[in-house]
Amino acid sequence: MFNMRLTVAAAAFVALAATGIAQAQTGSIIIGASTPLTGGVAHFGQHARWGAELAVAEANAKGGALGRKIEIDFQDNRCNPAEGVKSVTQMLSEKKYAAIFDGLCSSVALAIMPLIERAGVPFIVANASATSIAERSGVGGNKWTFKVNPTDASMLDALVGWLDKEGKAANIAFLGEDTDFGRAGSSGLEAALKKRNQKLVMVDFFQKGTADFTPVLTKIKARKPALLALYAIDADFQNTIRQWHGLGGGVPLTGRVLVDQVPKEIMASGFLDGTTSVQPYDPSVDTPANKTFVEAFTKKYNVAPMLISFESYETINILIDAIRRSGNASPAAIRDALATTKYRSILGTELEFDANNLVHNNAIIFAIKGGKVVIIGMSKT
């Protein structure tokens, strides 16, 4: 009697375990994502989410990956490293995520990197631009982190190279947010200028969420630089631009200026003529794949994509491509597949990861001329 009970219990256990294994192999492949859904850069977080979800929806419409549906779970990190660590720790403890996506803010991505390395789960960075992320990845130590967008250093080198050719690389002042993004911008510019025997004539940082910039802008105006390199995003960018205009700054901007977000009245006035900027993307890039992306994004969300949405879309597509090639969607197999990526960007270039697990797509150099934004060149990062 006892033996019979034991046999039935063992059979039930085996059946349950088999069901579980079957579910694990046939259920959805889940990607975990930590991004700012609230807080000062939630607007960018929203675009990151939209871009990623569009890529997932398109992949699922084509059958998903390895015959399974793909899902992406978003958790909020408020662009705060502590919140980022909390959200990713929770995701990793659940052990159901095939890979972790982004962080958006450089400080958050840098805080997440040691966690995913310990857990042995691939981490794919779409938006965070700090150069140190790539420096610490691949041969730099962290084998699980892959960075798809260019580093600040590589983009700024391309921009400063262009400025130098035009004889405009002297007398540049810097104002940026006091985060890894702003600090990477400052050090990237310093390094690019140093190669050309130049240096920043003034450097200042501000706390994210600062509303009034008039004291520092008055100081910069009085210093009379030839260009002001601005590293600000979201509301900080809007406030800076409006106050710079109000003070009659009279100095064009440079750096990672969000030229597509300049208020149209300021743009049309010609106040920012002579401004140059470097970004990894612009919706107007004339390739068939980009046109299809812009159309699909605009149709789905009623707004045009921006840099962040593009980067998230392309990064998730690269990740899905790696999952499909991995054979079993296990974290280690996905990591190995990512390392051998050969992916055609919607900007037309062939992408693969280098020894630092970094992709080198083209950077686009913009200028404002006659109150309009024009693309003046593309440069390999």
Next chain:
Amino acid sequence: MRPRGRSVDLNFYAQLLLNGIVIGVIYALIAMGLSLIFGVLEIVNFAHGEFYMLGAMCAYFLTVNWGFGYWPAVLIVTAVAISLGCVLYEALLGSLRGESFERSILLTLGLSMVLQNGAVFLFTTTPKMMATGLSYSNIIVGELRLPLSRLYALGLGLAAFAALYLTLYRTRVGKAMRGVAQNRDAALMVGIDPRAVSRLAVAIGIGLSGLAGAALAPVYAVHPLMGFSFVFKAFAIIIIGGLGNVSGAAIAAVMLGILESLVGGFLPLVMVDALAFISMIAVLLLRPQGLFGRGVRV
């Protein structure tokens, strides 16, 4: 760091001073309401910044989406904020008294989160720029420049201070408000209705916050988190000025604005942000009742 030449130097200092006065009056607009509510009810309103944000949001939608002019929008927003203040008092704050200090903190903090996240849900986090005719116009005198929108905010701030001062010190209602602030039980004994006076104080306080939002909507980017950066500075200001002392808060706000601007002209901007709190700590150590505190509130 400073430009060369005496006349350029003078222009530089004058521009910093002008910026500082405007920033100070902007701080005062927000801090006065906070101080009034604390003075009469002994409640620290952590949701104060959110009413400022809602005022700016309303002004944005009234002007950009519904075609109202700037001045009608300011009037409508102020009236709505005053009404909202009455509702807030009756629905939430009326049941609290000075001895429920912890409850008042939790309640207003919770309200702040609900309002902020509600605004994120309803309006999204996209920063909005109110572009009216005055948004990009400037007054230029020699080398000095002042955007028209800031000049209007300055005028509204000064008018609000004058109106509040006259209400508090030249009317029977103001006298009643000061009476309740000084001794609630004694005020009740001489026939003042503390509940009605408190309701009025909250209505005026929230009304000032809404007015600040409407006045500053053309000056700063409008978004759900815009209240956060000002409200903690406003707390420091009302402590520097003397808790519950409305005039003290206004003077401290202007002093801080000028100090921040002048220091910001020479030191890194991140250090400027600490000035309010360094000043607050210094005042708490040297003169705990505040610069203008006389032990008497409002």
